[in-house]
Amino acid sequence: MTEVAISIENLVKDFPVGLRGKQVRALDGLNLEVGANQIFGLLGPNGSGKSTTIKVLLGLLRPSSGAGAIFGIPVGSLGARRVLGYLPEVPHFYRFLTARELLRYYARVSGLPRRAREGRISEVLEQVGMESAAGRRLGTYSKGMLQRVGLAQALVHDPQLLVLDEPTAGVDPEGTAAIGSILCDLKAQGKTILLSSHLLAQMEGLCDRVAILNKGRLLCEGSVEALLIEEGADTYVTEGLDASGRAAVEAAIRASGGRLRGVGPARRGLEELFSRAINNEGEEAR
Amino acid sequence: MSGRIDQILAVCGLTFTEAVRQKFFYIVVLIGCGMLLGSGYFQQFDFGIDELKFVIDFSFGTLFFLGSILVITAGTQLFYSEIENRTAHTLLAKPIRHFDFLLGKLCGVQLLMLLFVMILCGLLTGLLYLRVQALPFMEGDVLVRYGELWLYGFLQWARFGVLGAVCLLVGSFARSYLYAMMVSFFFMLVGQLQYIAQESYREIAFLPLRWLVQALAWVFPNLQVFNVGDQLGHMQAEGLPFLVVLQLLWYAAAYILVYLWLAWWNFKRREL
Numbered sequence: 001m002t003e004v005a006i007s008i009e010n011l012v013k014d015f016p017v018g019l020r021g022k023q024v025r026a027l028d029g030l031n032l033e034v035g036a037n038q039i040f041g042l043l044g045p046n047g048s049g050k051s052t053t054i055k056v057l058l059g060l061l062r063p064s065s066g067a068g069a070i071f072g073i074p075v076g077s078l079g080a081r082r083v084l085g086y087l088p089e090v091p092h093f094y095r096f097l098t099a100r101e102l103l104r105y106y107a108r109v110s111g112l113p114r115r116a117r118e119g120r121i122s123e124v125l126e127q128v129g130m131e132s133a134a135g136r137r138l139g140t141y142s143k144g145m146l147q148r149v150g151l152a153q154a155l156v157h158d159p160q161l162l163v164l165d166e167p168t169a170g171v172d173p174e175g176t177a178a179i180g181s182i183l184c185d186l187k188a189q190g191k192t193i194l195l196s197s198h199l200l201a202q203m204e205g206l207c208d209r210v211a212i213l214n215k216g217r218l219l220c221e222g223s224v225e226a227l228l229i230e231e232g233a234d235t236y237v238t239e240g241l242d243a244s245g246r247a248a249v250e251a252a253i254r255a256s257g258g259r260l261r262g263v264g265p266a267r268r269g270l271e272e273l274f275s276r277a278i279n280n281e282g283e284e285a286r
Numbered sequence: 287m288s289g290r291i292d293q294i295l296a297v298c299g300l301t302f303t304e305a306v307r308q309k310f311f312y313i314v315v316l317i318g319c320g321m322l323l324g325s326g327y328f329q330q331f332d333f334g335i336d337e338l339k340f341v342i343d344f345s346f347g348t349l350f351f352l353g354s355i356l357v358i359t360a361g362t363q364l365f366y367s368e369i370e371n372r373t374a375h376t377l378l379a380k381p382i383r384h385f386d387f388l389l390g391k392l393c394g395v396q397l398l399m400l401l402f403v404m405i406l407c408g409l410l411t412g413l414l415y416l417r418v419q420a421l422p423f424m425e426g427d428v429l430v431r432y433g434e435l436w437l438y439g440f441l442q443w444a445r446f447g448v449l450g451a452v453c454l455l456v457g458s459f460a461r462s463y464l465y466a467m468m469v470s471f472f473f474m475l476v477g478q479l480q481y482i483a484q485e486s487y488r489e490i491a492f493l494p495l496r497w498l499v500q501a502l503a504w505v506f507p508n509l510q511v512f513n514v515g516d517q518l519g520h521m522q523a524e525g526l527p528f529l530v531v532l533q534l535l536w537y538a539a540a541y542i543l544v545y546l547w548l549a550w551w552n553f554k555r556r557e558l
Contacts, residue, residue: 058379060558078381086379092371094300096307108296110380111289153376163379 003071005161005192006034006057011066013052013216026052028216029066034194034209036071036160039187041207042196049216050196051089054165057194058086070161085154089166091146095139099130099149102138103156110157124152128182144175151182162186164195168202180206204228237266293382294390301394305360311398314356318406321348322413338414338421338429339520345410346515349403349442354474356402357446361395361453362467370463374558385550392450392546399446407439427521434518437526444538445512449474451545458552477509484508507541
């Protein structure tokens with residue numbers, strides 16, 4: 001049986017609003033299980049409860065009722081925080097520090113022993129592709145670079161679970177692809193990754209499983225494949241067919257009792273187009 | 287245990303680095319130095335020994351006044367900015383205890399205040415030394431007891447520690463930086479005026495009410511007890527018994543611990 005990295009049971013979180021103490025429910029009886037070594041996507045519109053769920057997992061918010069555990073350790077405890085790394089939606093760091101100094105600080109705060117520190121810092125800098133800029137002050141970094149340094153600080157104490165809140169928010173597609181590739185590498189190393197986003201296309205290519213939240217409730221949860229497959233419908237992508245060829249295919253479908261729901265040109269995603277264009281230009285420049 | 291100490295030292299070190307990079311610190315230090323240097327110009331009035339007393343009193347007042355402003359402004363800002371900028375989120379998601387985080391912050395602010403006290407005390411010592419050399423006095427006369435200047439600085443540093451802990455306590459529940467700073471200043475003001483409250487409750491005849499008022503008064507530290515400038519530094523001062531110094535340090539330490547504990551209790555329950 002797969003080890004459970006995150007378990008959330010009947011989680012309710014109410015926030016008091018106004019002086020009369022009226023409560024607004026941000027999470028409404030959420031049940032969720034995330035297996036180890038998965039990339040798990042938490043999807044939902046703004047205000048759906050994604051960030052609240054993450055904050056409860058980190059121990060920054062206390063649940064009104066229900067419970068959560070990380071690798072069996074109650075959320076918020078020192079033990080739970082030892083096995084998780086966190087990247088916030090908009091990482092604010094100390095602008096006067098260099099990336100290496102920042103990582104040294106977080107490594108010390110994480111309790112990483114001195115002898116292991118420098119080696120680990122170099123390792124994570126390489127992992128996120130920031131070795132060459134490690135000596136520059138964070139104040140001079142672009143959004144994508146800050147996000148990568150944020151990822152490095154989340155990784156610095158080698159946690160088993162990574163919790164990433166909108167890791168690609170405000171990052172250009174190239175940076176987004178780079179972060180996606182880092183996450184895949186991390187998964188290959190055995191890490192579990194929980195990420196929240198409302199960029200659906202991106203999550204589709206990255207996640208093993210997803211959960212969709214709305215108004216604090218879980219709408220559906222499962223593997224991306226299982227959730228996206230439309231039962232009883234197929235897609236064919238053809239190439240080089242002329243009008244008569246197309247008519248023959250359509251006739252064959254009808255003859256086999258099928259119904260052709262639509263025909264149109266095959267499209268690639270905008271993200272794919274962008275990546276190809278950038279890569280092609282890079283190759284031409286070389 | 288060494289891991290915890292290293293965590294506290296890490297927070298302390300970063301807090302101090304952040305603090306000494308702030309322009310406000312340099313402005314306060316420059317104003318302080320300017321005031322101390324300005325006090326030296328009173329030699330043109332030829333006050334003689336009284337002039338030295340004036341310079342010492344004036345400098346002690348400067349240290350006390352500017353130090354109070356600096357500790358409250360820096361203490362509040364350095365703690366509250368962690369919440370406001372959400373750096374506290376990434377920090378507290380790491381395996382660090384809330385108490386250690388707060389202690390690290392307080393130590394960082396105290397390190398800043400130590401630097402401030404040392405700069406002003408060093409300058410005052412130098413100024414008085416130069417002035418004493420220029421004054422006509424009998425061989426063997428001790429016009430300035432330099433060690434006591436530093437003792438005053440040290441006791442003020444302990445007082446700043448109490449105010450730093452107040453800033454953490456207020457910051458642990460405050461919802462805005464301005465609010466945190468105003469309440470901290472209010473705390474300091476009440477602490478400075480404690481002696482008035484103490485005189486008043488002694489006159490209350492109804493015992494339960496007197497105890498209640500007395501208990502309320504204990505919430506605020508009596509910062510007036512650190513005003514020992516008259517007893518230190520110049521030749522006419524009677525000096526401060528060692529036992530009193532210990533009592534003052536104990537008084538400061540007790541309030542720092544209680545406020546720090548309350549700040550931790552509050553901060554641990556705070557939802558970020």
